[in-house]
Amino acid sequence: MDRLTIASMQIRMRLPQTREDYLTDLRRFLRVAETKNARLVLFPELAAVMLAPPMLDDTRSNLLKRADQGRRKNASIWQRLTGSLASSAASLLKADFRTGIASLLDVTGRDLWQAYVEVFGGLAREFSMTIVAPSAYLPDPADGVVRNMTAVFGVNGELLGVQSKVVLHPEDVDLAQPGATWEVIHTEVGRIGVMIGSDVLYPEVGRLLAYQGAEILVSLAACPNPVLYNKLRAGILARMQDNQLFAAASYLVGDNQLSRGLREPFVGKSAIFAPQELTPRFNGVMVEMGSLRSEGVVAAEWDFVALKRLWGDVRYARSTADPAGAGRPSVGQTLCPVTESPAPRGPRPN
Structure with missing residues (x-):
């Protein structure tokens, strides 16, 4: 694939009366993405907890x-x-609402997971898009443990993979258990590495996903204050530039019905990123929401041919700068043999 249009959603937290109300809202965003010819769509962290109110x-x-x-x-x-x-x-x-979700997970957690798969698998099939669904507190299909988890659905509605949040926020700890690791999810639009919340702050996470062959890094977040938002934004920009991959971020906004204490509204600016060398202002930002609190959809087209050309330029620059070390095996070669896992698509550290 040479080019891919991606759309990142910025959604307001609501408490819908029925599942159909929630679906109507989701379709509104997906129709906007459809008009922009998006083939990959991502939703923010915890936006899928809006499946719970109709069940309460x-x-x-x-x-x-x-x-x-x-x-x-x-x-x-x-x-x-x-x-x-x-x-x-x-x-x-x-x-x-937080107490209601906890009770729902105790009694009918599997029903919530089933509703999640039906809704987002159905939307992926309806719009023929690959969807990185919003996360929610859900029972892991592998072991039944409740985690802050997202899933990726293919264009036919099939479940392609799941990713749990590993580094929990204090607001997560009484509702969910941490995930164990990060794994690339293979889709028809590319190999995607998903990071939820503060997972994006750790360089090792981005590098691990790059070693697994990720072509796209995405950050899903729900930030109850501007400080956390700016930290996570800096994190995804760093992971993108570290590994010379395309990246995107999706944020939840609006009323905060989930926090235990002071319920500051969720804020963020959903955005689509590319390595600095491939952006007009050389800042890594292709497009970004203008408001911290408004709903919206941002979309941009990624040029994978230009990205691969950049990988070649960076590798050539490094080998000419250090001719004595040009023949030595890279970190990727020593830690990640090709027979076990593909090398990262971005430049490797020397």
């Missing part, structure tokens, strides 16, 4: 959903009025 039918959860509906921009006067009353009642009853 207790009084407290219904009050929270009604209150959320009243806060929306397109809410009618009646919805705003009833939403305000529901919000007051929810506060009196100490209704908490």
Whole structure:
């Protein structure tokens, strides 16, 4: 594949009344991506917890959903009025979405996983796109342990692979267990390495994925403050430049219904990146959302021919700068023999 158009979503956290409400919202974003001819689409961390509210039918959860509906921009006067009353009642009853999710995972976690596969596998098939689905607290299909996990679906709706968050945020620890490692997911649009949240801050993670043959690195995040967002943005830019690969980031925005303490809104600017040498301003950014809090879709086209040409230029520059070491085996050759795993597509350290 010489060229690939990718779309990165920036979605607001909501508490939908029904699964169809959630699907309608997702289709709205995917139609925008479709008009941009995107073949690869990614969604943010924890955006799939919006599958849970329709499965919660207790009084407290219904009050929270009604209150959320009243806060929306397109809410009618009646919805705003009833939403305000529901919000007051929810506060009196100490209704908490986080508690509801924990209870749901204890009782019907497998049903939540099944709903996740049906929704995002169905959307991938409907739009003929490869989808890096949003993460959620889900039971791992391998062992049933609840993790902050994402899945990748192919154009026919098939499940291609899953990736769990390994470095947990303090807000994750009472709801999920950490994953064990990172593995490249093979798709028809390329080999994808997925990093959730703070996993992207560690150079070893990007390098491990590059050694496994990743061509694309993606970062999914839900940042409750601008400090964390800026750290994670710097992280994905560094992992991209370290390994000379294409990269993208997708962020959750809006009301924070998940934190235990102070619930600051989620912020971020979803973006698509390329090595600095391949971007107009030499800053690694191809396109980026303009607002930390607004919803939207950004899309860009990656040129893999230009990327491969860059790999050759960098390797040639390194070999001429160090002719004595040009014939020595690289770190990739000594740690990752070709017979066991493909070498990284980007330049290797000397």
